[in-house]
Amino acid sequence: MPISAQPGFVSYLLRLGDDRLVLGHRLSEWCGHGPILEEDIALANVALDLVGEATLLLKLAGETESAGRNEDALAYFRDSTEYRNALIAELPKGDFGFTIVRQFFFSVFSLLQMQALQRSSNAELAGIAAKAVKEAKYHVRHSAQWVVTLGDGTEESHARAQAAVDELWRYTGELFLTDAVEQEVASAGLGVDASTLAEPWHAQVEEILRRATLTVPPVSYMQRGGRDGRHTEHLGHMLSEMQIVARSHPGATW
């Protein structure tokens, strides 16, 4: 089947790219505000990796779509209802504990997803994934170490880390939702059905939470909507800041 006959693949690539673009932007908000210099640099580095991965994924989405939109057009000229990131990526950065717990949850997911995508039948996506795997490993290690440090730390750091886990848990279910898009790309060998990543994710995440003396929240209602363009109020505010220069001066170069 020619690529142009696979609209599901474009939607899928937007999900992959938007998760990383939105989370990368949220992380970049720490630049100059990190609790210590090394952490300021670390968060900016992770942000750079994520935005870099997003650039490659959105470029591929634009080429596959063949509608004349490049990665910049997709990043700067879509409104929040056209974004396909999971809600967990767009939540405000919160305190350092919240940022770290979210980063840990997403990084474990991203590593599993990219490991599977190295076997994509689309050579370009497989190559992007192979690079992202190397980056995600560093992100997982960095955030996992911090989760343990904070969780198994002082009374204050433990309380904040646990509050972050409790708040974020309801946003983790969406990462593993399956639908027609996930199934289409999985059956075509292009992508991986996110629902297959839930089990290894829970095993890894819960082990680290235990080591961090943090409690795994009970199963409860899970938020959803991002994959279909239904977002929290936070995304629109974030995009207005992220997109203002490109929209105020379209086509500007330097």
Next chain:
Amino acid sequence: MKRALASRDELLQILDTVMDPEVPVLSVVELGIIRDAVASDEGVVVTITPTYSGCPAMREIETEVRRAIEAQGLGPVEIRTTYSPAWTTDWIDADARAKLEAYGIAPPRPASEDELVPLLRRAASVRCPYCQSRETEQKSVFGTTACKSIWVCNACRQPFEEFKAH
């Protein structure tokens, strides 16, 4: 009069003069960023691969690659980017590793060895590029550029960077 096309080796020799902007002691050839260079009647096609997805130096590297080939009158230059196989620090050879260490950056460990480091175990110590002591400690996995991490030597008290295995 038409002259003979430049060979791959000749092109690589030219590109070996292009230094990485963030690690100026190594050329883009030594770093493994240049994957191929082919001359034809239409010019030169150089294939590069990025080190990290978001490496901000890639655009400058492209500009410098273009400039180096064109300065030899071999242009125009077309740059192609490939992602597969993914760049790895294992492509940095022994000579280049020695240059890194002499410059004050601990060379990368084998990437395959890095695979085996469990999630929460601290990385094994690296050798201080200043005093060669193994009494070193990682201060941060992330450093001043995407490709480096920050260490400190407990023997000579010198902070230094390590080129991350990738």
